[in-house]
Amino acid sequence: MLPRAAITAIHHCIPTRRLTEAELEARFGARQVQSIAKLSGIHERRIVEPGMTAADLAYAAADRLLNDRSIPRESIDLLVVTTQTGDYQIPGTAFVLHERLGLSQSCAVYDLNQGCAAYPYALALAQGLFATGAAQRALILNTDALSGIIHPQDRTLVTLHGDGAVATLLEVAKGEEGLLGFHFGTDSSGWRYLCMPASGARQPKTELTRQEITDETGNVRTSEHFQMNGQAIFHFAIHKVPEVTRSALARFGVTVADLDLVVLHQANRFMIEQIYKKLGVPPEKQFFYLENVGNLSGASAPSVLSEAVRQGRVKPGALILLAAFGVGLSWGLTLIRIGPQGLAPVAASTELSSSS
């Protein structure tokens, strides 16, 4: 049997800066903000201060995890970083974090340009390298700070998104635990619905791309900002996610009854509730982590798992289905078995301030 990766520690980090309902009501008007909050279930977001980046959040999460578990830095032989808001276009953020974390020269490094579906993709990449024997102890860092690429007057995005990072430690499974299966898919007909148009070679930045455009409902953005067609994305998620989750469960040979927890990307509460309802997931197998942090994009799904661990919702031997979906449009699902020892929370703060 090929070596398999297992999650042995997980920790997340969010900025201390809170973007409150009151601030947004002053910016957009109470009616608009309340209307969105009613559907999204998000009442506060954590966003980075100027000067703090997604890589800083990822570094803090990883550094605290490695210290807590007394993991020698030279023993990490694989680093995977997923982000859409890296420190530089070149090089990838994984290289920057490799240096900051003091990892060894024998550590393989990958950057994965993925959005909200990043976590299962990163886990699958690591699993493949575990199976070949190329990796035995991996650090997966999912981090995004979309607040820096969203126009401050774009209420469809500002009201929903927060910034955050998650560090996951993978080690070789010793028993029945580990990453038991994966299921992926893509509907690229919708890639334009989550897009930052003037962000690469196809549309170079010019005076024109810096021009602000106000839509009929008052949202302001430029071509250099991240843009979302919320109604298309919502429609995609609410129909596609239950459909592909059923396919994944069939592929894995399990049912909702076999699962202890179903973790979903936290785009908005109404959407998650609808997906849970369509799949017949009972309340005791649901978990929400968005009300006071917002949609953390690529860090969202793993942050749910991390917070569930902190709240004691992940028992030893638990069977967990995790589904994430977003940019691409893409989806990824994974079936996770927790080891018999369980996952002890990392005894460190989940917050990072600009003075840290």
Add this chain to the structure above:
Amino acid sequence: MTRNEKLLKVQEIFRDVLDQPDLCITERFSTTDCPEWDSVATVQIVLATEAAFDIRMPMETVAGLRQVSELLDLLS
């Protein structure tokens, strides 16, 4: 069901979602006629219409939905 009957059924959905019990819509009723018809409302209108007519709308139609006639075209 005639197009007009469908319009009346859709009108009930708009009244409910936009919380305007006396709202009267025409095929030309659009987002520019009603500030409350934002992307959040569109999502609710689409889901309610799909449920009422037992259909699934194409994502590209949902993405560009701005006017009642676009909904009715899908229901014919």
